[in-house]
Amino acid sequence: MTITLTQARAIAWRSVLRTLLQPANVMPIIVVPALFLGLMAAGLHDAPSLPGFPADAYIDFAIAGAFVQGAMVLGISCGADLARDLQSGFLKRLSLSPTSSAVVLVGQLGGALVVCLLQSALYVGLALALGVDLAAGVAGIAVIIAVALTATLAFSGAGAVLALWTGSAEAVQGLFPLFFLTLSFSSFFLPRDLIGTAWFETVATFNPITYLIEAIRSLVLVGWDAQALTAGFGLGAVLAVATLAIAAALLRRTARP
Amino acid sequence: MSARHTLVAVGAIAGRILRHSFTTPALLLPPLVGPLVFFAMFGGGLSAIGSLTRFSHHGGYAEFQLVFALVQGVVFAGVFTAGLTLARDLENGFARRLMIAVPEPRLVLAAYGLAAVVRAASTATVLVVVALLVGLDLRLSLPGAVVLAVMLAAAAAAAALWGIGVALRRQTIQAAPLMTMPMFVALFLAPVFVPLALLDGWIHDVAAFNPVTALLEGGRGLMAGGATSSAITALLAGLAAALAMGVWALRGLRRVTAR
Secondary structure, three states: OHHHHHHHHHHHHHHHHHHHOOHHHHHHHHHHHHHHHHHHHHHOOOHHHOOOOOOOOHHHHHHHHHHHHHHHHHHHHHHHHHHHHHHHOHHHHHHOOOOOHHHHHHHHHHHHHHHHHHHHHHHHHHHHHOOOOOOOHHHHHHHHHHHHHHHHHHHHHHHHHHHHHHOOHHHHHHOHHHHHHHHHOOOOOOOHHHOOOHHHHHHHHHOHHHHHHHHHHHHHHOOOOHHHHHHHHHHHHHHHHHHHHHHHHHHHHHOOO | OOHHHHHHHHHHHHHHHHHHHHHOHHHHHHHHHHHHHHHHHHHHHOHHHHHOOOOOOOOOHHHHHHHHHHHHHHHHHHHHHHHHHHHHHHHOOHHHHHHHHOOOOHHHHHHHHHHHHHHHHHHHHHHHHHHHHOOOOOOOOHHHHHHHHHHHHHHHHHHHHHHHHHHHHHOOHHHHHHHHHHHHHHHHOOOOOOOHHHOOOHHHHHHHHOHHHHHHHHHHHHHOOOOHHHHHHHHHHHHHHHHHHHHHHHHHHHHHHHO
């Protein structure tokens, strides 16, 4: 058990360093969601004037989307890193060692989760600096980070599946627009009940990303909404388990010596 | 080289670029699918913004967003078709061989730019057809359509020349984010969600100086069937941007040909 943890920690630390020591990796993960948030908050400044809008300032509504968008970008980055390890032969060489494929996957995910913690802490700081009032208080911050971690697990699992299926880092990164689609057709920009187009509202209702965003949003705007938190954590966990199970199966098959 | 031979050479190079652009999914899809997605996302998902008291656009919020989709589409068509393709051709040495084969290296740049404008036209056509299919009632007059087309062509040329300039300086496909990110930021530092008059604070101040704002406001005015002054401003902004990016590209060419 100790050896397994040591192996997982080493791989996770390598993953963390690889992400944080390359500015070209850090920028899309941390800066782009924050930039997009700033542009949206400025451009949709008048949205709270809509009857029934649940916040007085758009930034209070939109901050939840930044956490989920950040988790999504992190998931793609994790997948691309795994694909590079596959392309370079690193995974094959690792498979010759006593390290199991499950440990490799856990290590890669561990790196993504550590970066998610840093990213979430930054976004919480940004939210507080911008005057966002967290209805759930200090305890709510921990739950927001927990939802972000769940989302990161789910997206990283999906990124790992894409990496092992395509075997190419460029292909994984090229599929980012598909991920962005799932984020966009959700309650990312407006609450579901204020989306003026029926088909869009239907798509958003069936989109699991909506519930991840609404779980975090409920902590910011409402406080403790058991239904929103259950839906967010539940769907996030289901996605994470499904994608990680598929990734583990693919990795066992791919990394055979 | 006679004028006819020059045109044949430019046409042949542009034709090759277009064939590659239309048959390579990584080049074909992003500039086409991206604007369609944003049109659906903003025109559909944000349609409630059209009911804000202060918002007013004759053709409704979907038509308001169609103009953004058109500008975004031609800009990314320009960058992908000219910038990314030239970067790849420089990386594998093909572009340098092309520059040796023609009497004037600037003709090669002209070919990439021409291909980008043609590609942008196809993207804009698809967007307009989709808009008509989903039921938008476009009240664009024929002269207005011509002005809008010239405006969008200028925007495509400016974006293409920006991409060409980056490609000439970096000479690698890894420079793709350097080409696309500034365009993305410039597009969103403009009145994307509401007209300029409804923006407040720093975004209004930045958007007021952003040439993309002139393109959006001019295009929306033309779509509404009028607004000659904003269309003229948009036309001038597009041409000025193309001229500035042309200087940027030519300076980059000097670096390549000096080696």
